[in-house]
Amino acid sequence: MRRSAEDRIWAKLKSSHSNPAARPLVVGGSLLDLSNPCVVVGGKNGAGKSRLLRQISDELGDGALLLDLHHLCEQALMILRSRDDLDAMVDEYDELGPSADRLADLTRVVGREYASVEWYALEIEPSDQAIAQRFKWSGDQPLVPYFRVGYRGLNYSSRDMGMGEFSVHFLFWILEQYREAKDLILLLDEPDAFLPPVGVSSLLARILQLCLLNGWKVVLTTHSEEIIVRALEQKAFTLLRMDENGVTLAEHAADDPNIANVLLTRPAVEHVIFCEDESARYLVRALIEYADQQLLRGTTVVWGTGNGYLTKLHEHLPRHPRPDIRFAFAFDGDQRGNLKEREGGWPAVLLPTNQDPDTLFKQIALDPGKLSSRLSRSKEEVARFLDGIEGSDPHDWVNDLGKEFGRVEVLAGLAAIWVEQNPSEASQFVADLTTGWK
Incomplete structure (x- = not known):
């Protein structure tokens, strides 16, 4: 049967x-x-x-x-x-x-x-x-x-x-x-x-x-x-x-x-998603986890050194007609309009909005209460530190926050908060992925 x-x-x-x-x-x-x-x-x-x-x-x-x-x-x-x-x-x-x-x-x-x-x-x-x-x-x-x-x-x-x-x-x-x-x-x-x-x-x-x-x-x-x-x-x-x-x-x-x-034990990896940097990696994982936890179980997200390596990989990674593992490329939102589709290649999707993940994460400074809860720190302690780095470049802002409260905890917390505040973006991102794989 x-x-x-x-x-x-x-x-x-x-x-x-x-x-x-x-x-x-x-x-x-x-x-x-x-x-x-x-x-x-x-x-x-x-x-x-x-x-x-x-x-x-x-x-x-x-x-x-x-x-x-x-x-x-x-x-x-x-x-x-x-x-x-x-x-x-x-x-x-x-x-x-x-x-x-x-x-x-x-x-x-x-x-x-x-x-x-x-x-x-x-x-x-x-x-x-x-x-x-x-x-x-x-x-x-x-x-x-x-x-x-x-x-x-x-x-x-x-x-x-x-x-x-x-x-x-x-x-x-x-x-x-x-x-x-x-x-x-x-x-x-x-x-x-x-x-x-x-x-x-x-x-x-x-x-x-x-x-x-x-x-x-x-x-x-x-x-x-x-x-x-x-x-x-x-x-x-x-x-x-x-x-x-x-x-x-x-x-x-x-x-x-x-x-x-x-x-259930974690299944074998069926999907690999390449992204630009570590902030993008945590945002990709948070988006998929919110929209489709079963997809996340068989997915690994790989980050590198920015847009340059990702563009080259997108141009040259071959797509087999019956692959054991499916690949995809998640470009930062600020690449919208610059991304070139590759006919017959693996799907390239864009992260939400027209901004990069660090810029999106910095917006969460407006609500230090949620961030403090994620970091298990007092709201006052987190608010004081945010005041001190308010004028920083978004990339430096995320790095400084990670040095103070733990990089993994900060990136995971920022990504989760942003997705909670923008749930429709998670559904759209996963829909774009699955459409590209089909």
Whole structure:
């Protein structure tokens, strides 16, 4: 199943549940809206992800299926590895599958071209009655899964499988037990926990496909960055976090697309923006951060020695038709009217207004209160220093301010304040960048 097919599954799943008369089912106060066909829940350890799933299960009763796959796999393997008569037992049972579709799912997610796969449901009563109750699935008799596979001349069973391979077989085996169930909400606690990254996205796509075919919804918890990113793209991600009083809070990607940044490692650099000097570098970063934080995560900004080097680089840096990294050139606003477009080259954009960044930053001297707050200094201290450098050239003004209060803090603070005061300029700058890259 290709990426484009996975995108279509998301769209089909949403449209299949787009009943405007349906009332959202909200669990745990305003914590989670289960009217969505798929909700991916993430958060740091201890944030309450597993507790949330148990709460939903308690409130929905038979309308939900809670699968904490890690615990179920451990219990099943303990039962299976305690027996040495399983191959003899299966002669008394009918093979349950997998079907051709499920075999295709196993092949893609596990990453093995099996020569043969056999699924069985063995009537083995676990000694622990609490565990036995969990293994009753959709019937009254406890059933323990048993799998036999052939792969590259080897024949082995569930007892010999690693946890990752076994968990994938087990998950699809369980879902097969519920294929006749309607209006079911799947509650999956980290179903990808034992999988390598290469199989995670495929697992999610196939879970969504089953939901689409059976009319189900799904809520799953995960630490997988790949699943989180996919859910962010679809505005289907919810972040759980705990406040200072120990209360679990939920934040949704539909309200803030940047909520998952605390869980994601910084991606590889996809965009490099060259600018004239250090002041321009901080302004570029502030503009992008305000307008598109996701873009900033994969962007690095490089500054040099002024307009001369930037013009030469713009003239000669080649543009490959299918680049791994995209480049752009951010010229100071005072170059407006002097900039020459290069046909077939990388985009050149202009920073806001007709002035250079240092001149823009000096205007912030009119509001020393905001600057003092950014620098964690008293308003009086900052105002006194600003009075002393009032008549300076803008470039010298910024340098002197940086020497007094710390260059990094000053440049970052000045850029952030200016963008806060001119938000439309940030949106326009990012729009110019993305248009040039397209």
